[in-house]
Amino acid sequence: MNALEDRLRAALKAKSDAVTLDETEAPAQAISTEVIRLVPDVAARPQRRIATVLAAVAAAAVLALAVGTLVAGGGDGSSAGRVGNRTEVPWNRVGPGWTLVQDTTHTTRDQQGYPHLRSDTPERLLLIDPSGVKYLISTVDPQRWLLTGWSERTDRALFEPQGETNQSSTSVLVVDLRTGTNRTVTAPGVFFSARFSGPDDQSILFEDQQTLAVYSLAGRLQARFSGSGRDLFPATVSSRDGTQIIVGSKAGLAVRDARTGQLVRTLAPPIGFGACDNLVWQPHGELVAACRPVKPAASSLDLARLFMFSRGDTLTPARTDPRLVPGTTNLGLRQGYLAIQQRSYPLVSRADATAVRVGADGRQEPVPIPAAFDGANWIADRGDAGMDTVALVRAKSDAEGYRDALASWNPFTGKVTELYRAATPTGILITNVPWRDFSG
Template sequence: MPSGAPAPSTPAPTTAAASHGTEGTIAQVPWSKVGPGWMLAEWSPVTPHRPGEQPALDEPTPQTVGTTLYLVDPAGNRYTITTFPPGSNLGLADWSGDGSHALFTQAYVTPTSAVSIDLHTGEQTTIPVAGYPRYTRPNGAALLVSTSFNGNEPGTLKRIDLKGNPQFNYPTDDMGGAGHFGGDYAESPDGTQVVLGTANLGNEIVARKDNSLVVMSNDGTVIRKLPVPTATTMCGPIKWWTPGSVLIHCSSQHGSSSQLWELPLYGGTPTPLTALNSGQENDPGLGGDIGDGNAWKLPSGVFLQSMGACGTEFLSRLTADGHTTRVKIPGVSNNVVVTGATDGRLLVQGQVGCSGTTSLVSYDPAANTSTVLLGPPITGGGVSQALLYPSADS
């Protein structure tokens, strides 16, 4: 080999390794070790199928088998917290910041109640809600419950205690002149502020305003209004991106184009994270990406949850010019749902076409290796939902 020539590269793995974790009970959870990198996952014996595919007659269905909530450590050891009965249709909505409770709501409908589960004991508490609940930050001492703008009335944001009693109604009708609350919000990691998006539709129902987002303290005081990056977009917050900025998603007022931006909280100039995406599948440098819903910063790069045709989702890596490159994870289907990032790794779920999800997988982008933590080939069935232990990037 000539001097200075690169060494032969190691072939990329084509399969995912399977963890050799064990299964334990709720009484065996090593709570002193539970923290960043741990996961909550809903698993059932039901095998997801592509739309139109018929399951075998003897296959389990959501109406005949229950769904188990596992607490999973980074190595794949799993602990059974509880099992919901068949047909319960409860989806994992949130994990309290202190790691002690998980929140569930009915899937596919606007929730009228939520179930909070004590992860130490398995005890379940039903909480009346009227909207979409999340635990408050930093520790989950209460719930924030939101509704969206419905065409006639502004969205609402309320704080209630863990029994459902009202604590505070955020003022969402005018928000300091910025307009009606649209329904999207992001809470700061310390719980002292929220950024709210407006229903900035620019039509006969909702007039166009220059300010599409509002920073509000947790006592309802409007701290400042933030301008949208461009004049004809509607923007909503996704999450805190840095201590001084939020990640926002902006879509065109008329059309299918969208873009992610970093928006300073103190009035600075917004910075585009991604290039403008037309949503038409034919943009150069986007490779079938028709829009991005979230992003995660890792030492090996910035990664995105990208949308494809027909309801599919996949993982992309951000390029230096704001475009995206599709990432193929070894041993995982082409379509994946990203759960989050921790310790330089991404937690993903393999997606069956535009249908349900199967295995819970830990992916190391730097090494291009993956490890199945739950689901096929370890337990069969499918992991329908998962959450990482709460962090500032959650």
């Protein structure tokens, strides 16, 4: 048993149905809490909490892609662009193409060159429009919270704790983007993932390998039931209408009632496959999950395969789909599916990768990779795809002459737009969450 399992088991023994809620409606600025150092990921960017970093490393051969690019500047998203305030946001236009970013302007570096957050420099929560115009929503205490979710239904952001966690409870921070007010919900037990849940995103779903617990924003325990038993996240998603929770398991997917946790049905994996996780709703409305063979070949590096678990909004047992090309990074956008094939890792030139648009019949149409893809190191992840564009994160900030940056690429128009660039040489992009419509 490893240290993580020890912590999980100890925490699960201490769980109860009690919950503590701090509903103080105060501006989400300079939130007082202990200082905890973020753990940098393999790209020297503390983008995900440690459990998710481990999951990403384990699934990288199938679900992640490193891309080399030098993005052409666009809009006011450059470091010299003016940053507006929260009251200037045109909320009626917030939608596809908008992005939430958590960053900091100053870091220190260790002997290996990895950046570490400074306890005296607040982290910023920025809302960025599709052209790169930035708005400061709030600031968050350094080294404490990590942006992980965005509810398009309620205009709220969700922050999970980062670094060493309390051994008996887990807190999350919910920030209202329109007002800047915040609240924290503390649930008993050590959970390694949290997300908005329910028909109107009025609940928080806490997750670990063994247990799922749902609490309302008012602090009431709504349901507690068995988790996926899987090490990889995300292992759960809500149904399109929010009334059900779909859980990855060792044998396909389990569908549970979001209010009671009662098992409604199971969704079988394909023949020869068992454990499924990494659930993602695509903008078209299809549920995609990664499943692993029951008896993988010893020499196989590509263990996971992507399968469809729905037809429209209707959940179904797993099936193959010609739009999901094996051995590639598959990105579902509103305009269609994109498959990217990498020839080397990391990619430093557009010649090292090919991209194709994949039709419903499996027909592949080449998609030109822009010349801007030559230059520095970038990372694209299917989980970071928006409604129409692919998020490209430049995850390095050092003396080589370039800074952390975020760009969007529309593979069907070829347009590349720089949304964000670190304002200072010591600044870093901590994480980014695109606007996604999950309402169906």
